[in-house]
Amino acid sequence: MxxxxxxxxxxxxxxxxxxxxxxxxxxxxxxxxxxxxQPLTNIQxxxxxxxxxxxxxxxxxxxxxxxxxxxxxxxxxxxxxxxxxxxxxxxxDTPVAQRIREQFLKGMGLTEDDVKAMPPEKQQAINDKISDLMQHTEALKHAESARHTQEEQV
CATH class of the missing domain: 1.20.58 (Methane Monooxygenase Hydroxylase; Chain G, domain 1)
Structure with a gap:
């Protein structure tokens, strides 16, 4: 065979x-x-x-x-x-307050130029809302850090 x-x-x-x-x-x-x-050149x-x-x-x-x-x-x-x-x-690198302001305006579909073109009363209303948002954000940060502190102590 x-x-x-x-x-x-x-x-x-x-x-x-x-x-x-x-x-x-x-x-x-x-x-x-x-x-x-193998190279294919040798194959018939x-x-x-x-x-x-x-x-x-x-x-x-x-x-x-x-x-x-x-x-x-x-x-x-x-x-x-x-x-x-x-x-x-x-x-x-941008300050936190500026980031919050940009996010707020973007969420409302506004730009800084739009805000500048508004009457002073509307500008003040937007600035107050942004200020409230910043205070709320700070309160959340403090509550979160207090919760972490309590968890570490337990």
């Missing part, structure tokens, strides 16, 4: 059937599931190897697309992260 073993490329199925073909191929490549990879074109070539071409194309997408998305992420970080720092 003569047994021959061919050295061929095999692609194991991914464990996740919910992956689309591009993600599945990239996952297979990253997880090392592509076994015995037969019906069975043509299917293998098409499959290998699809895998290579998916891997190339994934690399291009990953390389293209890195600068955008870095730029967004820098912008978001700067926006957060700017927000935290």
């Amino acid at each position: 003569l047994v021959t073993a061919q050295n061929t490329s095999t692609l194991l199925k991914t464990q996740r059937p919910d992956l689309d073909p591009v993600t599945g191929a990239a996952s297979a490549l990253y997880n090392g599931q592509l076994q015995n990879s 074109a037969t019906p069975t190897s043509a299917a293998g070539n098409a499959q290998a071409d699809n895998i290579n194309a998916a891997f190339a697309k994934t690399r291009v997408l990953l390389q293209a998305s890195v600068p955008e992420t870095a730029a967004t992260q820098g912008t978001a970080t700067q926006a957060f720092k700017d927000y935290m």
Whole structure:
């Protein structure tokens, strides 16, 4: 009995059937599931190897697309992260009273220019509401700190 073993490329199925073909191929490549990879230039074109070539071409194309997408998305992420970080720092640098005022006006759909254009009575009414909101916020902070103090003592 003569047994021959061919050295061929095999692609194991991914464990996740919910992956689309591009993600599945990239996952297979990253997880090392592509076994015995060989250059395709030495393989003769037969019906069975043509299917293998098409499959290998699809895998290579998916891997190339994934690399291009990953390389293209890195600068955008870095730029967004820098912008978001700067926006957060700017927000935290503003005084609490100003943040409360901006949130209140935004909730009412107003801007500072709108408030300045109002008659003095309406401006005073808005300022009184904002002042009440700040006092309420401070009262909540004090109540919260008192509750934490009581919990620590118990």
